[in-house]
Amino acid sequence: MNDDELLARLKATDPALTSQAPRPDVPRLMEATMNTPTTATAPTTAAKDSAPRPRFVPALAFTALLLLAAGGAITWGVTRGGDGTAEKAAPPAATAAPHPHPHTGPLTLALPDSGAAAAKCVAPTPDLLRRHELAFEATVTAKQADRVDLKVDHWYRATTDPADRPAEVSLTSDEAYSEAPDFEIGAHYLVTADNGAVPMCGGTTEATDEARAMFREAF
Numbered sequence: 364m365n366d367d368e369l370l371a372r373l374k375a376t377d378p379a380l381t382s383q384a385p386r387p388d389v390p391r392l393m394e395a396t397m398n399t400p401t402t403a404t405a406p407t408t409a410a411k412d413s414a415p416r417p418r419f420v421p422a423l424a425f426t427a428l429l430l431l432a433a434g435g436a437i438t439w440g441v442t443r444g445g446d447g448t449a450e451k452a453a454p455p456a457a458t459a460a461p462h463p464h465p466h467t468g469p470l471t472l473a474l475p476d477s478g479a480a481a482a483k484c485v486a487p488t489p490d491l492l493r494r495h496e497l498a499f500e501a502t503v504t505a506k507q508a509d510r511v512d513l514k515v516d517h518w519y520r521a522t523t524d525p526a527d528r529p530a531e532v533s534l535t536s537d538e539a540y541s542e543a544p545d546f547e548i549g550a551h552y553l554v555t556a557d558n559g560a561v562p563m564c565g566g567t568t569e570a571t572d573e574a575r576a577m578f579r580e581a582f
Contacts, residue, residue: 470531472535473561499515552570
């Protein structure tokens with residue numbers, strides 16, 4: 364038997380080459396392939412990367428919603444009053460304006476009479492002026508036979524607070540004395556006083572620059 368005869372016999376016995384051979388079952392072959400375990404081992408890094416990761420975003424969002432709801436409930440409960448309405452903050456109390464000092468009337472001082480002293484007064488000095496209880500500069504606004512009205516320009520010394528010091532002074536006397544100033548209306552004078560009276564030798568004089576310097580040194 365030669366080669367051609369052997370090949371012809373092999374073809375005659377191969378069922379795949381005949382028209383009666385059954386068709387392959389493709390679905391069964393695919394299922395078998397899918398179910399066949401593979402022996403290849405994936406790298407460790409790939410296995411870790413392919414593992415499903417837990418999802419925390421929904422849980423965090425749900426927790427945040429719970430916190431917001433609880434905070435809103437607390438705020439609502441605090442702001443509601445006993446009658447079921449929100450309490451309004453009371454407006455700040457108005458600060459009372461300080462009461463002004465009561466109005467102080469004119470201060471009345473008595474001038475000494477002519478018989479208070481027989482001798483002439485010595486010239487005033489800062490030490491002598493410093494002994495007096497009151498000292499001020501004033502302007503004559505009115506003059507009568509037994510009265511002189513003064514408007515105080517500046518207090519050098521007083522026994523009361525600045526707000527309580529009188530702005531007007533009246534000097535009264537039954538008779539004039541030789542040592543007293545002339546007290547011309549509109550003129551300025553420096554006056555000292557003790558115990559409601561103007562002393563005869565107390566340094567009361569017309570307000571000159573020299574006399575003002577002496578009063579500033581004394582007080």
